[in-house]
Amino acid sequence: MDRKKVVLLVTLITLIGLWFAFDLSQYFTLEQAKAQQLALQDTIAEKPFLSSLVYFAVYILVTALSLPGAAIMTLLGAALFGFWWSLLLISFASTIGATLAFLFSRFILRDWVQAKFGNRIAPINAGIEKDGPFYLFTLRLIPVFPFFLVNLLMGLTPISTRMFYLVSQLGMLAGTAVYINAGTQLGEIESLSGIISAPVLMSLALLGLFPLIAKFIMNIITQRRVYANWKRPEKFDQNMVVIGAGAGGLVSSYIAAAVKAEVTLIERHKMGGDCLNTGCVPSKAIIRAAHTMAEISRAHEFGITTDKPQVNFEKVMSRIHNVIDKIEPHDSVERYSSLGVNCISGEAQILSPWEVEVNGQRITTRNIVIATGARPLVPGISGLQDVNYLTSDSIWSLKVQPKKLLVLGGGPIGCELAQSFSRLGSDVTLVEMAEQLLIREDTDASLLVKESMHKDGVDIKLNHKATRFESITAEDGTRIQRAYLEYNGKEVIVEFDAVMLALGRVANVQGFGLEELGITTTQRGTVDVNDYLQTKYPNIYAVGDVAGPFQLTHAAAHQAWYAAVNGLFGQFKKFKADYSVLPAATYTAPEVARVGINEKEAENLNIEFDVTRYGIDDLDRAITDGEDYGFVKVITPKGKDKILGVTIVGNNASELLAEFTLAMRHGLGLNKILGTIHPYPTMSEANKYTAGVWKQANAPQALLAWVKKYHAGMRNDKSQKITQPTAPNTQAKLEEEQR
Template sequence: MTRRSPGHESSPLMVDLCVIGAGSAGLSVAAGAVQMGASVVLIEKDRMGGDCLNTGCVPSKALIAAAAAAHAVRTGAPFGVTGPAPTIDFAAVHAHVHGVIGAIAPHDSVERSEGLGVTVIRDAARFVGPDSVEAGGRCVTARRIVVATGSRAAVPAIPGLRDVPYLTNESVFELAERPDHLIVVGGGPIGIELAQAFRRLGAAVTVVERFGILARDEPEAVDVVRRALLAEGVVLHESTAVAAVRRTGTGIALTVAPPGGAPVMIAGSHLLVAAGRTPNTEDLALDVAGIAATPKGITVDARLRTTNRRVFAIGDVAGGPQFTHVAGYHAGIVIRNALFGLPAKVDYAALPWVTYTDPELAHVGLTETDAREAGHAVTVLTAPFAGNDRAQAERRTEGVAKIVLGRRGRILGATLVGPSAGELVSPWGLAISAGLKIGAMANMIAPYPTLSEINKRVAGSHFTPTLFGPWTRRVVRLVQRVLP
């Protein structure tokens, strides 16, 4: 189709692809499609780059990096390096976080998209037909439409919450002054990452979690993170519900219900709500286009098609795993479907995720519980970081690698909790994607001394009972008798 000139502000646009939302998912689709020859309109009502750039992955990791620098100053004594406690200039930390956002922003900007040939409309979009949307006073009709509007912080139904000031990931990075006492409601990855970061930057921190922290991860790996948080002074209230919230003269007070005990009041200066995500669908007029949705997100099939086969939904709004790398993965699936007509489908068998605490907790594939529930004949391998020479040299011996195997040594899943676990997990994802068996990792030559040797060590442990068992001894003795 012919792309209309962006100068005709009131004229309708007819294009190959219309993308609603310029976060990670939408930007990836738009940039990829236009460079492959499709005509593309990209619609964004708020900030380019979406949650990841502005209020999610980028600022949180920048804050975590600042917290790690402060922690390093405090913990040099085992290396013979001592000095005064760090002075935290929280305004400078704030500037650092926003400086990182600013450095990355040009890659996600309107100017870059338009430079690639994308027509960008800065306004809210809503469906006006099965293949048409309206935004900024213009009607866009497209062969295919992609909804990539993302998600926002969920606000739980806690009595009194809407009557008090509270932070979410969308506002916490605007703080230019350090909280005296930050109360975090929610013990998932966002809540736990920020809890540790603010504690390392000098704030008192209390986490209240209705169930257990990091509930979808392997329990023994979570225990390592839990111990680290407690050792650094983060107060954890697990299996604890929030009964009410109220404002006090100096801040916020929560009434919580611990398991089997009387209600307890927790007072703090600031409240951060990190209790899940809500898909951004309410202003899209999905019903006009015949698109089904639930409170969890837009309903899609394995090809990410909605109930309107002209329309795809990707990223957080599709109701699946909520990670930036999943958004990028979805973009590739949609491009193959929408531009080439290929029946590409999502496959989460090798989906990785990382919680960027210290130590990091990384996972890919099936957990042990998932594997057993799926009917696999499970073998579990473990190796502690304490057995890794590089970890010993850096005095970072906390943590473990846990590998889940199926029949004949097929790799089903991997969890690593320890230093740089997020970097170490990638080979396991490749192994799962390629259908490799554990021998492939065991036979790898790993450089010494590196943390990555733990992957080879845990893989090799699968063969230890046989390799050093009585059968091998008998074979060696026999061979030695006949060798010249």
């Protein structure tokens, strides 16, 4: 930091320190003004210009230094100078002071903040450059953030000083007038009875209602601004049009139909979307086949002898498609039509915020839900188009099992399919650029999955990057396909019959009108939505993979509820999408299931937390099943049983997670789980034993020490005689001997 910045910073800190050191705020209270009201009014009457100038300067100083008391000074000025003159003084003084604070922040901090956090705040800078004046006007009119904080934060953004001043001058005027009106009424109070006078009560009511009124006005202004270039239809054919019949689209349309709204669902390909046709359903079906093969190969562990099993890959794939066919009626046109949804097959095109065209038919609608999903990412690696590459969409069309399969990507999809194909007999190599598989999970969870996949025969290459591919024909006419990998500056070559791309998914945001409407996307390429899942246009929503941030079927269904309810009933009540308790699972062997934060995320949040861990290798049911590996790990606040997050690694971990998800959703802690009866022997007991580990670690030691002394005292108390019952005849003999 250069010398000028240091001098200015020291000066500002000194002035602020003097303010608090001498408690100068005590002189700027309404009570002080009332006590000196007559004297102050006489001074103002004698020297109006000088008094106004002093007040004006002090107000600028208080706001420029971001000192507390601006609101009190506004009320004070109104009580002393009257409505119109104080409005003139305060309007300009507050804006000048705010601009000085803005300049202080810009001069001292902006370069440092931009240099250190440039990448993170780039979207904010872009938003300010595009709509900065409107954002600032909204903050000034509706004080969401404290007055001084807006000044300081805006100084760090690209907005110009001139624009900041003009918008602030205009935006703060209405709020200043409301405060001054209240101040003039309070200044006229001479006795306690004056407090309940109609003008004072009305002024206080207006003071409280102003933010709500301002918010209502801003909503109207925002909507008119957004819809300015579009003509709204006089009436609508539908209450809602949903584009895309995956999980998000199906649930949105189902909810709309359930509440008797007119809803149209448009799908260009297959009902059920990726989940049914190329995602969840087929992947779990092949995992089941692979699991069966793994179980057979372990038969000797249970004393069972089998012949060498054979995989009929064609039948494996046939069963997968049979499973899809069996589930397909759940998501079919027939079913949703019977529920009251108007299902249309075709390409949708959004023409305006209220119009959608499909198959030449134009439909007017009050709301639109975009649920167009995502597609596999196909990178631009040299030579990729020359080799036999597959994605999570196309792999289900295989007829012949690849002898050598290369998998790019160590995320959930890559790990699940790599392990499954290896268990079914393919020679699988998995390549991951990062230092661990399942990069979002804790290291201990990732290591267990890695060890299991290695035992299943997967050749795992971490910290490797694919740089190019090639396909050549050998002298004998056979086709040779190779991948060239980079590892620590060296080149590694892997031959394969097919390469499976599992490098993530790209949101489907093009080709149906978003660009023409000016609906923006995020850096991740998903549709930009707010907390209510609204796009730039409040009546257009986006859910599922196209909106993010989670690419999970149940997340899409979860979002769909919010989009449908907000779209149909938002004029009465809107709901923010809540992702605080969102479970997820990776269906490798062992499974990895998680809800809430994990240990890695807790450390990044810089919070004090405890980690409670229970090893499933100690669980009776896991031992009897031969599945005694993995763990349950719970994150809690220091010394408390509130569940912040859970990671489970083990057999059927996804099923065990449900109890913790329920507990987190309804605010139940580990003590409640410990007090719940679990049947024996079951895997679910792992949850109870984990709670027991936490309880033991957090036992009240002082109380237990006292109880120990109590029991010791009870053992040594000789006044407590222990008598044994005697038989009647024995008792009679004793009495006779005593006589």
